[in-house]
Amino acid sequence: MHLSPAECETALGWAREAILQALMGQSYSPGPPEDPVLLAAAGCFVTLHELGTRRLRGCIGRLDTCPLWRAVISSAADVLNDPRFQNDRVTLDELPRLEMEISVLSPLRPAADPLDFDLQLDGIYLTIAGRSGCFLPQVARETGWSREQLLSRLCTEKMGFGPDTWKRPEARLQVFSTQTIGPEPFTPPVPP
Numbered sequence: 001m002h003l004s005p006a007e008c009e010t011a012l013g014w015a016r017e018a019i020l021q022a023l024m025g026q027s028y029s030p031g032p033p034e035d036p037v038l039l040a041a042a043g044c045f046v047t048l049h050e051l052g053t054r055r056l057r058g059c060i061g062r063l064d065t066c067p068l069w070r071a072v073i074s075s076a077a078d079v080l081n082d083p084r085f086q087n088d089r090v091t092l093d094e095l096p097r098l099e100m101e102i103s104v105l106s107p108l109r110p111a112a113d114p115l116d117f118d119l120q121l122d123g124i125y126l127t128i129a130g131r132s133g134c135f136l137p138q139v140a141r142e143t144g145w146s147r148e149q150l151l152s153r154l155c156t157e158k159m160g161f162g163p164d165t166w167k168r169p170e171a172r173l174q175v176f177s178t179q180t181i182g183p184e185p186f187t188p189p190v191p192p
Contacts, residue, residue: 015076043105133158
């Protein structure tokens with residue numbers, strides 16, 4: 001799936017409005033779009049960073065597919081509930097100091113083994129013993145971690161395992177690519 005510039009702007013508008021409405025205690029539920037690309041099934045993540053510092057303020061999404069417009073809106077509203085920030089939630093006053101990024105995911109595809117992925121292009125989804133963890137492709141690009149470091153951090157930070165758990169024979173890796181929209185300053189729409 002590839003979104004045009006106009007479709008990217010539409011997705012950013014939905015995400016901004018969903019976040020704004022959620023912070024005001026309301027839900028955002030526009031009708032479905034007519035555009036077949038925005039109706040197509042896809043996974044999606046919405047990420048919030050501080051402008052300038054790029055300090056993470058939330059990243060939530062879904063790997064399972066549903067119509068893209070629904071995935072964007074639900075991920076955007078859910079980004080405010082990222083459990084890593086339960087004691088430091090994003091506030092309405094903070095929005096002008098944030099930037100937003102949407103990652104539209106390709107379908108998951110199995111990797112031959114846990115090291116079978118491209119550090120620069122692939123997102124990774126690892127499952128072991130009923131637990132799972134995911135890193136978007138941006139994580140490797142921004143951190144400079146090797147494949148082994150990325151898998152070790154995924155095991156410890158997202159899955160609650162030791163750093164070498166990815167080496168177990170039952171470890172299963174799936175990979176995906178993304179189309180990244182943004183980052184864009186949050187800039188909520190001005191009410192009429």
